[in-house]
Each structure stands twice: as C-alpha cells, then as structure tokens.
Amino acid sequence: MSNSQQVSTDFIRVIVAQDREAGKFDGAVHTRFPPEPNGYLHIGHAKSICLNFGIAHEFSGGLCNLRFDDTNPAKEDVEYVESIQEDVRWLGFDWQDRCFFASDYFERLYGYAVLLIRKEKAYVDSLTAEEIRYYRGTLTEPGKESPYRMRSMEENLDLFARMRAGDCEEGAHVLRAKIDMASPNINMRDPTLYRVRRVPHHRTGTDWNIYPTYDFAHPLSDSLEGITHSLCTLEFEDHRPLYDWVLDECEVICHSRQIEFARLNLTHTVMSKRKLLELIEESHVSGWDDPRLPTLMGLRRRGYPPEAVRRFCEHVGVAKRDSVVEVGLLEHFVRENLNANAQRVMAVLRPLRVVITNYPEGQVEDVQAVNNPEDPGMGSRAVPFSRVLYIEREDFREDPPKKYFRLAPGQEVRLRYAYIIRCEDAIKDEQGEVVEIHCTYDPETKSGSGQPGRKVKGTIHWVSEPHALEAEVRLFDHLFSDPNPEKDGRDYRTALNPNSMKRLQGCRVEPALQGAVAGQRFQFERQGYFCVDSESTAQRIVFNRTVALRDSWSKLEKK
RNA sequence: UGGGGGAUCGUCUAGGGGCAAGACAACAGAUUUUGGAUCUGUGAACCCAGGUUCGAUUCCUGGUCCCCCAGCCA
Secondary structure, three states: OOOOOOOOOOOHHHHHHHHHOOHHHHHHHEEEEOOOOOOOOOOHHHHHHHHHHHHHOOOOOEEEEEEOOOOOOOOOOOOOOOHHHHHHHHOOOOOOEEEHHHHHHHHHHHHHHHHHHHHOOEEEOOOOHHHHHHHHHHHOOOOOOOOOOOOHHHHHHHHHHHHOOOOOOOOOOOEEOOHHHHOHHHHHOEEEEEEOOOOOOOOOOOOOOEEHHHHHHHHHHHHOOOEEEEEHHHHHHHHHHHHHHHHHOOOOOOOEEEEEOOOOOOOOOOOOOOHHHHHEEEEEOOOOOOOOEHEEEEEEEHHHHHHHHHHHHHOOOOOOOOOOOOOHHHHHHHHHHHHOOOOEEEEOOOOEEEEEOOOOOOOEEEEEEEOOOOOOOHHHEEEEEEEEEEEEEHEEEEOOOOOOOOOOOOEEEOOOOEEEEEEEEEEOOOOOEEEEEEEEEEHHOOOOOOOOOOOOOEEEOOOEEEHHHEEEEEEEEEEEOOOOOOOHOOOOOHEEEEOEEEEEEOOOHHHHOOOOOOEEEEEOEEEEEEEEEEOOOOOEEEEEEEEEEOHHHHHHHHO
C-alpha cells in the first residue's frame, strides 16, 4: 500500500510533521485506533483507521496501536473485539503486537484517581444522577457546587476504596474531578471520572465494581501507551480542555496531543450504530453483513476490495468541516480496482432463448475469450458455443428505439467472442410475450477471423444453453433513495429504497464459473462486478452485484 | 441569548495579498468485438457587508448560516 500515491497533506499530517521537526515527543509518531467494542465497524471507522495507521506508516518509525476502549461493561462484548480485529485486518492494517485494552490499565487508572483525590482534585459525590444534572446548570447558567464537594481527602479515599470493594450500589456515589462548576464549558463542571457498575466485564470479569469514564480513561490510556497524536472526531473538541487537565493533574510524562477531524458521512445511507441496529432489528436488512450496509462486513460481502476502500479514504481527505461524500466516489474506486483485477465472464441475468437456425444441430465449438483486456497476463479461456443460446432479454427489442445497437427483427449484432447473428423471427406465447428468437449466423464472422468491412454496432453477451450453469443473482441498489435520508429531520426509514435488493433466480452463467468460491470477484461483461456470496453452495451459486458498470446507454435512452 | 468548531465548483479536497488547483459527478467528442475501459475537450466555486491595500477569496472588523456540548455513553 501507500507507494507514493500523491502526498496528501491534510492539516493533521502537517501538525504531526511540525511536531516531529520541533522535536516534540522526541521525534516519535505514535497513533492509535480506539474503537469501543460495542458494535461493528463501518466505513466511517475505516477513515479513522486509514488516518491513524496511514500516518504511522508514513513517518519513519511511526507506530499505530489498536486499542479497545472497553470502559463500559454494560454495552461491550468480546464478540465485537473479534469482529473489529477481523475488519481492521481485512482493511489491510497490522497492529503487530500492540493490541491493547483500556481495561489493561484499570489498576493504574485507579492509582491516578487516588492521586487526584490526594491532590484534592477529585472527590466522591453522593448526589443522585438527577441531582448532578440539576447542579450542573445549563448552557447559559453556571452550575452549583455539590454539597459533597468539600469532603475530606481521607473520607474521599475511604469512600472510593469502598466503591471499588463493592460496598455500594450503582448510582450511590461517583468520583468527580474538582474543576469549576461555573465553567462555560460544561465538560469542565466537575466531570464524572468513575462510576459504580455491578456488571461483569468481558475481560476483567467481576474484579471491578467501578469503571472509569471515557474522559478519564482515554487521555491516560493514550499517555500510558506513549501515543503522541490522539486523533478523534469533532464532537470531542470541547473535551480537549478536560483531556489536557487530566494529563496535567496526573503529572504524566507523555502528554499526548488530541486533534479533531470531521467524521465521514456518505449519501444514500446512514452511519450511526443506533440506526444500523434498527435497520437490522426491524428486518429492513438481513444482518450486520447485509451487502447494502456501510459496515465493513457488509462492504466485504458486497465484494468491495479493501484496496478500493483505502483509496477512497485517502481521497476524501481529512478536514474539520462537516461534509457528506457522494457514495458515487466510493463506487468509482471500486470500479477502478475491479476493472484492473476482475476476471471477465459472461452471465445472462434475465435469459431469452435464441436458436441459431442455420447452426448444425448437436455441434459445439469452443471460442476463445479474453479473461481481462486490462491485463493480458490473466490469459484467456474457452467458452462453448452451440445452436441454442441465452441472451439478455433487454438485448432484444421488437420495436427498437433510435440508436439501439442490439437485436431486433432484421438487425444484426455480434455475439461476444463468437459470430455475427441476424434476428429472423421472434416467437411469442399466447400473451404476445416474446419467448424465443430465431437467428441465423454468418460462419465467416467468427471472432478473430478478421472480417474487414463487416462491422456491426453492437456486441452482446450470451451463454450456451446446454453448458450453462444456473445461478441466483442479487442486485443491490442504494439502501435509501434519497441522498440524505434524514433531510428535514424526518424519519430516515421513510426514505428506504423499496428496490434496494432484487433477487434474480434462474440466471444462466458461463461454465467457467463452476467451482467459484465465496468472495471471488468477476466482471459479468456489459453488466457489472459481481462476487460469490457467502450463502453460495456448489448446487446453487449465488452472486452479489458489487457495483454496476457505468451505463451510457441507459442515460441516452432516458433522454 | 454560554462555550467550542466550521463556511471554496453539484460533491469532496487543495491553495493563501497578484491567472482559484485536483478528484468524483455532468456534458461533448475520439476510440472500442464490453454502450465497459481509455483518451481529448467543455461548463462549474471563494457565505455577506464594510475596512486596510495599487490589488482581498486570503488580512482586519462586523454580520449571516451550519455543526457540536447540559450521560454515572463513547
């Protein structure tokens, strides 16, 4: 990766470079990706992963840790840590031996809390949650000091120890920083540092009855790991004074620098964990790996190459303004990657039977098909051709519009890699539906035979009936029809695209697809990129459409 | 009407007192045995108002609009 692809100098990279030049952190560059193991990763996380691991990779000696911010046992689970690791690896990043957990630091974090109490910079508050909220004041009014704020250091020490020991109920006490109840920054109005949680933790079990909050655990975890630049999203901007306060008051050696950037938003989708969960629970999608979701599991199942996701993340850049990136940009990088790498194959999604009336009955011949015109190294393959074929229904029109370069009565097309055929007749059923067409072929026009002067406007794909494999193909479209599903504060569900998935049964694909394994990617010529779905079996191959090919005909036809 | 951020083509991102750049998207053409790919070209932007200046998108002042914060979530 990152072989000199255009040096993007976003403001964070500029700061990191300046810090290194100024000799801060002894010239070290050490970042971290700090997910909370309470959900699955999505493409917004991919931006952060690429940023953090990318920066570490670009500066010599740079390192990036994977750190689970597991300070809230009520919401977290090992299931998530495993899937997060899998997703980060899939994206192509390696934390080597540096996978850490905030829970690894609980004992030391406790020590820092005790230090703050001894310095009279923290106290045990016994107000209820509602009372604390009331005492906090509002955005425009200062808060009031808790009556417990002046507890003696000894009493605080004792109470805090008893909180740890499990002597109290959830909610009975919390440890608070003693800062300034009148601060215009609400985060500085004596923020909570520790709360009682009588819930087993997925890593520390029942060792602890108290758990540190993000605001306390995060800066100290960064410091403990020697993180130089702690990159997070914009909503933490006004936590930065608190981040710095914690590190200052705890008198740590390494004072990490927090820098905030805008999170990634994409059109035609939603990104929040809550909404993704709702989509699943309400069965609008099948699960976290539904190919229509922006989760990394979903993108993977959809067939998006990790390289394309990385390229996308590099190209959207890093800045501080809120933005919504067009999903078309992501699709562009997917096509770019797949165009270069995917093997071409012919597949007929909506089959229409074609009989080549002048082709000898029972005869079969192989035609040579190029596997990837972008990469001759991928070679070619033999494709069987016979008297009866399938072509795409939409490649035949009884009444062709202008500039329709496909099959119509009396019109000619080339069958890709094979012969030029001419449509002689369309056979209909009682309803008047075309069920089969009869064509004649010109034996002089076999592909590669070089027939000067014999040009046709269109080339269509086909599959030989006796050799075809049957398959199911799932066509995906944007999950939401509106680019912004939450426009005007409406319920995003009202913008769901009812046609975001179409399942096509009875598709006919080239025999070369026999044995294709889950995850394998192909281009179905003239149609798009497809990958073998995880539900695929040897008996029934299932393909997912990753992304359609650009289609200038459909644009033309709309005019 | 407290505090913290932000405003550049349709979208994303650069630039920084002197021709506003790139990518995606759009459009037009060339080419093509994928209406794919490729190539060429075109159109498209500095939130507003004052000020400083020979010159302001950039600097200053004042506005406007947008986002975030009142969890014992992160």
